[in-house]
Amino acid sequence: MNFPEDLKYSKEHVWLRINNNVGTIGITDFAQSELGEMVYVDLPNVGVSFEENQVFGSAEALKTVSDLFMPIQGKVIETNKKLLQTPTLINNDPYGEGWMLKIELTTLAEFENLFTAEQYKRNINQ
Amino acid sequence: MNIALFSDIHANLPALQAFFKDVDARKPDAIYCLGDLVGYNVWPNEVINEIKNRRIPTIAGNYDFGIARMSNECGCAYKTDHEKNNGNASIAFTNAIMQDAERAYLRTLPAHIKIELQLNEDQLNILLVHGSPRKINEYLFEDREEKSMLRIMQDADADILCFGHTHKPYHRILNSGVDGQNHFRHAINIGSVGKPKDNNPQGGYVMLTINENSSVLNKDSIQVNFIRFNYDVEAAAKAVEESPLPNEFADMLRNGA
Numbered sequence: 001m002n003f004p005e006d007l008k009y010s011k012e013h014v015w016l017r018i019n020n021n022v023g024t025i026g027i028t029d030f031a032q033s034e035l036g037e038m039v040y041v042d043l044p045n046v047g048v049s050f051e052e053n054q055v056f057g058s059a060e061a062l063k064t065v066s067d068l069f070m071p072i073q074g075k076v077i078e079t080n081k082k083l084l085q086t087p088t089l090i091n092n093d094p095y096g097e098g099w100m101l102k103i104e105l106t107t108l109a110e111f112e113n114l115f116t117a118e119q120y121k122r123n124i125n126q
Numbered sequence: 127m128n129i130a131l132f133s134d135i136h137a138n139l140p141a142l143q144a145f146f147k148d149v150d151a152r153k154p155d156a157i158y159c160l161g162d163l164v165g166y167n168v169w170p171n172e173v174i175n176e177i178k179n180r181r182i183p184t185i186a187g188n189y190d191f192g193i194a195r196m197s198n199e200c201g202c203a204y205k206t207d208h209e210k211n212n213g214n215a216s217i218a219f220t221n222a223i224m225q226d227a228e229r230a231y232l233r234t235l236p237a238h239i240k241i242e243l244q245l246n247e248d249q250l251n252i253l254l255v256h257g258s259p260r261k262i263n264e265y266l267f268e269d270r271e272e273k274s275m276l277r278i279m280q281d282a283d284a285d286i287l288c289f290g291h292t293h294k295p296y297h298r299i300l301n302s303g304v305d306g307q308n309h310f311r312h313a314i315n316i317g318s319v320g321k322p323k324d325n326n327p328q329g330g331y332v333m334l335t336i337n338e339n340s341s342v343l344n345k346d347s348i349q350v351n352f353i354r355f356n357y358d359v360e361a362a363a364k365a366v367e368e369s370p371l372p373n374e375f376a377d378m379l380r381n382g383a
Contacts, residue, residue: 036203039261042274058274062203063265065274 009120074103133160133290138320144357161187186235201263
């Protein structure tokens with residue numbers, strides 16, 4: 001299982017990539033493998049703001065549905081439209097083509113609450 | 127109008143024969159089969175021929191879809207390696223005994239059947255699928271979040287959505303109406319004839335009753351009856367044990383698991 005070093009991870013199995021003040025968000029390799037084949041992803045509209053740990057959507061797999069939690073405060077500036085047609089991009093490329101949201105970061109303070117790849121791996125006993 | 131809906135026979139001929147005996151006595155106006163005729167037992171060809179000979183409109187289940195294409199993948203979304211190994215044994219066995227004409231029949235089965243009733247001012251659409259409208263092997267369990275279930279039904283323009291696949295029957299009524307106007311939608315899992323998983327080994331199916339006043343405005347105007355019937359579970363379980371199929375499948379039949 002793959003956990004890129006340059007990402008931050010939440011205990012709710014969401015990853016965050018930071019580029020200037022834009023954060024890209026998706027679910028981890030561990031999360032997609034636990035959930036199984038994706039059927040549908042419910043994502044928020046552009047312009048909506050979320051607090052840290054707030055539910056921003058849900059991932060619907062063949063057998064189960066899981067809420068998605070925001071790893072950090074921010075405002076949605078883009079969603080991955082490709083997931084509407086091909087939700088399995090999340091299974092095949094969770095850190096690349098399977099990204100879910102881009103958000104404008106409103107604070108960097110919550111970073112401290114997120115895991116490094118090493119810490120996340122320990123958290124899921126990998 | 128009484129519409130009998132059955133599915134998930136899974137090559138269990140004693141269960142199918144008992145179902146026919148039960149349903150014939152009730153004289154429904156129509157019978158539809160929601161798929162998964164084959165897999166997990168020794169009579170896939172016989173089950174197909176019984177249904178085919180009765181000219182019952184039938185849709186493909188995920189297992190039918192896989193076997194029709196000689197695939198080694200049934201779309202069953204097994205979780206553990208143990209489940210996968212048992213599943214693979216069932217697929218290999220079914221592929222090995224499936225005859226050409228019966229396999230060809232599976233190949234022609236449609237994905238969905240839509241029935242558009244025109245009773246009142248409003249339309250009443252019944253959609254028959256195996257797993258869900260968007261995926262043949264999606265599991266719509268009873269605890270599916272209301273928002274998700276409603277979206278699935280609205281996207282498919284289904285007022286009454288009938289499906290199987292989980293082998294656990296239920297009926298949920300959801301209201302998608304806006305501005306104080308009711309729009310009741312019915313999600314109906316019809317259970318399983320030949321491999322029930324709700325801790326009741328009896329076979330199960332649904333009788334859906336529609337009358338001239340049935341409407342999305344009145345949730346009680348559509349009746350759903352879950353019917354259970356006895357069949358020779360031991361004969362079906364023994365057939366599994368005397369075949370190359372994993373013996374666990376036999377106990378699952380005995381326990382309705």
